[in-house]
Amino acid sequence: MTPTVISPASPVELLHYMITYQRYPTTLLICSSDDEFRAAIAEELKGQIPEEQLQQEPDEFGEVIIDHPLAALPIFRRVVARHLRVLFVPSVIHLRAILSVFSQADSPIPPPPEEDSENTKQGARPRPPSLFAYGFLELHRDSSEWSAQGLSSSASMFVAAARRSGFNPVMVEPKAAGGLANFEHVLREHAPILSGGARRDEGWQGRTVEVRRVLDRWFRFQTGQWDTKWPEDNAS
Template identity: 25%
Template sequence: MADRTIWSNRQPIVLETTSLTTVLDALINNHSAPSTLIICSTKDDFISALSDAVALDSLPSQRRGTSTNPIDIDMTDADDSTNEEARHQKVAEHPLLQPTLHMLTSTSDLKLTFCPSTPHTLAYLSLLSVKAADTTRATATPVPILAILNPIAQHEGTRSWSAQGLSKFFAAAASTAHDIGAKLVVAECRGGTRPVPLDEDDLWAQVDAENGLRQEEPSSWDEEVAITRVKAKGVAKRDLGWQGRMVKLRTVAEKWCRFVRLPED
């Protein structure tokens, strides 16, 4: 579990959570001026993902019982229309979707930048470093933040989708954070954007899905990627490329960052 102390130093971190709302709340509540949030997508895609995330958070969490720790479930039929109406109301009133005075005030010193592709992200990081060369590097506390949201999803399916390509990104991000005197914070939030495959033999999972209970998504950081992306001779153009030895994304990120888990509601 994370605490306030993780924001008071310049050690690069990865926020190990798939909840977009949890990450945004943490950044808004803990950033110091001048901080920057780089979102690795278009503005429209981000707004759509945020709406999906808020809707997902309004669903009841999945609860499982075991033979040694059973869960009592009230089997009384509930009014589905009332529950659905309440969820819609909860989504509409979510603070991240409201232009409240608190939101406008607290984010006035948090610069928001949208980078729709990997080259855009790397170019913007380079630009920040160049600008920092003409200014005095900040050393006082509180520490500003350089946050980067969803860089892994942005790399996926591109020529940079390899440990080598992702290492290039992390090296650039860590270097830029050092140049501008900021704390690097990386987060990958895919909750609500990609369905979790259901086990056909897991009856409880099928029932939970039918009842609208949200399923926990495996961490993106435990996915594997090839060490390098090379093209084998004679391979058809439609193939994504030859894959050699694989490594977890977590292993790549840990060369630069420490993983921190935030409490989720």
């Protein structure tokens, strides 16, 4: 279970991937508030759908219904239907608190009915679940923990929490987070060595290090499915 940082994904791309490829008891830590993430999904889908197809009145769940394959049902109900656990993490403090006690046993999400029968098949070796952190760097970027010291502390806790529970740790950043154009720019972004460093107009004061070098201690880096082709695209 090699910890992995995958190339940035939009919210819809990420959830498409989760619904398509991930199963119980995979857990998704969304490093923002619930409202911020839902707003990002709605904004992304609106950009893909003609205006006349949008129903602007919220439904009973307070969501705008959009004529899109991923939005036929409210997106989080589709994720939960796959028995995936979703936790919203609005700050670095919240992230570290969750990671310090993270356990599959504490999840309120039950296994799907077919899970037990599949796992009892002789010789069955199900793929290990994953612990995803979406927006890990973005969460740290505008905080006092944006530093090699702060990122290392959170990253080590993330990897330890995943391994303690038998999960595969995976990080994914939102596309264009921090104004960065692509995966390479994300990894080449600089952070000060120590937490609490002063920022100047042209950059950070004192010594800095690339994010890639900080994360390279634990993680490998790879391109996400959303940056290649989905199976349905290959079939067309």
